[in-house]
Every structure is written in C-alpha cells, then in structure tokens.
Amino acid sequence: MEPLRNRIVLITGASSGIGDASAGKFSNAGARLILAARRIDRLKKLASNLKTDCHLLQLDVRDREAVETAIAGLPDEWKDIDILVNNAGLARGLSKLHEGDHVHWEEMIDTNLKGLLYVSRAVIPGMVHRGRGHIINIGSIAGHEVYPNGNVYCATKHGVAALTTGMRIDLVDTPIRVSGIDPGMVETEFSLVRFSGDSEQAKKVYKGIVPLTGADIAETIVWVASRPEHVQVADLIILPNAQASAMVIHKED
Numbered sequence: 277m278e279p280l281r282n283r284i285v286l287i288t289g290a291s292s293g294i295g296d297a298s299a300g301k302f303s304n305a306g307a308r309l310i311l312a313a314r315r316i317d318r319l320k321k322l323a324s325n326l327k328t329d330c331h332l333l334q335l336d337v338r339d340r341e342a343v344e345t346a347i348a349g350l351p352d353e354w355k356d357i358d359i360l361v362n363n364a365g366l367a368r369g370l371s372k373l374h375e376g377d378h379v380h381w382e383e384m385i386d387t388n389l390k391g392l393l394y395v396s397r398a399v400i401p402g403m404v405h406r407g408r409g410h411i412i413n414i415g416s417i418a419g420h421e422v423y424p425n426g427n428v429y430c431a432t433k434h435g436v437a438a439l440t441t442g443m444r445i446d447l448v449d450t451p452i453r454v455s456g457i458d459p460g461m462v463e464t465e466f467s468l469v470r471f472s473g474d475s476e477q478a479k480k481v482y483k484g485i486v487p488l489t490g491a492d493i494a495e496t497i498v499w500v501a502s503r504p505e506h507v508q509v510a511d512l513i514i515l516p517n518a519q520a521s522a523m524v525i526h527k528e529d
C-alpha cells in the first residue's frame with residue numbers, strides 16, 4: 277500500500293490483540309514499526325515474524341519519565357514518527373462503583389488516559405515541527421455508552437473520545453490528522469485481563485456470538501491511515517454483526 281511504504285508507525289500495546297494485529301498489517305503495507313509494550317519478549321517474537329524494520333520499546337505508558345526518555349532517545353532513523361496508534365489500554369474488573377477497587381481504577385485511568393496523554397505529548401511536537409503526522413486513538417463503544425458495572429472503564433473511554441476531539445481541534449491549523457476508532461466486542465486478551473486471568477469468565481464474554489478479531493480492527497486502522505492526506509476519518513464505531521450497542525447483543529444459545 278503505497279501511502280504507508282517506509283512510513284514510521286509507533287504502536288503502543290503492540291504485544292497483544294489489536295496492537296499486535298496492527299503491526300502485521302502495517303508491516304504488510306511496507307511501514308517501519310516502533311513497537312511498544314511492557315512484555316518485550318512478545319515484541320521480539322512479533323518483530324521476528326514481520327517483513328519490515330522494527331524498533332522495540334519496552335515501555336510502561338503510565339511512567340511519564342520513561343515515555344519521555346524513550347521518545348527523546350529514539351535513534352535518528354526512528355525519530356520522525358508519521359503515525360501514532362495510541363492503543364495501549366485495559367479494563368480491570370466489572371463491579372458497581374461503590375464496591376469497586378481503587379487499584380483497578382488507578383490502573384485504568386493511568387493507562388487509558390494518562391498513558392495516552394504522555395505518549396501523545398512526547399510524539400506530537402515532532403509531528404507539528406515536521407508538518408505531517410496522524411494520530412489514531414483506540415477508544416471504544418464504552419466511550420459512547422455507559423454499561424452496568426463499567427463505570428470507570430467507560431469513563432476512561434469517554435475521556436479518550438474527548439481527547440481525540442480535543443487533539444483534532446488543537447491541530448486543525450496543521451496538516452496533522454486525528455482519528456478515533458471505537459470497537460465493540462473484540463476477542464483479544466482484553467477480557468482475560470479484565471477478569472484477572474480467569475479464562476472461563478473471559479471466554480463466556482464471547483460465547484454465542486462471532487466477535488470481532490484484532491485483525492478486523494487492524495485492517496480499519498490501516499485503512500484510516502492510508503486515506504489521502506486531505507481526508508481525515510474523524511471517528512468510527514465498529515461492532516460485530518450481533519452487537520447493536522454496548523449491551524444489546526444477540527447471543528445464540
């Protein structure tokens with residue numbers, strides 16, 4: 277795909293799910309990849325199967341100083357990031373707010389909101405300076421609707437939606453594009469993480485429907501990134517066919 281050939285793409289949360297699948301699709305399109313996540317072994321394995329150059333960052337997006345150091349310390353040939361995919365994120369737990377766990381809240385807020393802010397703050401000035409760039413934020417249907425027991429996760433994804441719009445406003449007088457992609461149910465490690473490794477509970481989430489895959493979302497991300505420069509896809513909601521809204525899901529017995 278010509279528009280992405282030799283473009284430098286930074287993907288956060290590339291060690292699993294949507295981020296991992298996006299690395300594959302961008303690489304197939306000829307892009308060079310900066311892959312970031314905490315699990316470096318996963319990134320090494322992923323990179324060994326990709327067709328194009330990769331630079332790996334073992335990075336916890338919650339650590340502002342580490343994010344700043346990692347971006348400032350990129351080798352010269354990796355500094356000029358063209359596309360930032362702010363994908364790192366997670367849900368922890370599913371409970372009423374008044375019964376919730378503050379450790380879970382902090383992890384979600386620190387990752388989904390503050391992590392996205394830290395990475396964006398470190399990367400966007402270079403894009404502004406070079407007069408080109410594209411930021412693609414992975415939000416969620418949970419950024420449009422609030423569902424029972426989803427309180428804090430939904431709040432973070434509503435926050436991501438606000439930040440996507442805010443970035444688009446702030447960058448309107450530059451050539452930089454800002455897009456938000458908001459999936460419904462995607463079968464990744466998301467539910468395993470939400471339910472602290474309980475694979476039975478995680479599997480139940482997707483039982484009786486055909487959920488989206490990481491590859492479905494990755495294809496959309498690459499499509500958004502490869503539109504002509506004057507086309508800015510603003511926000512996309514993508515759902516499995518059997519999902520009509522966050523809570524209206526048709527499950528076969």
Ligand code: NDP
Nearest residue numbers: 289291292293294313314315336337364365462464465466
């Ligand atoms: P996965 O759990 O499969 O992947 C999450 C990724 O985020 C992992 O690579 C993980 O890497 C990374 N990550 C988590 N915390 C951090 C951190 N502190 N620092 C750096 N990286 C981190 O889930 P998905 O692929 O499904 O999730 C990707 C995004 O999509 C998230 O923002 C999620 O909210 C969103 N989303 C998911 C949906 C779904 O149904 N699956 C639906 C809508 C949106 P590591 O642990 O190695 O650091």
Ligand code: 8X3
Nearest residue numbers: 416417418460461522
């Ligand atoms: C992930 C999808 O519906 O579990 O953002 O919030 S949902």
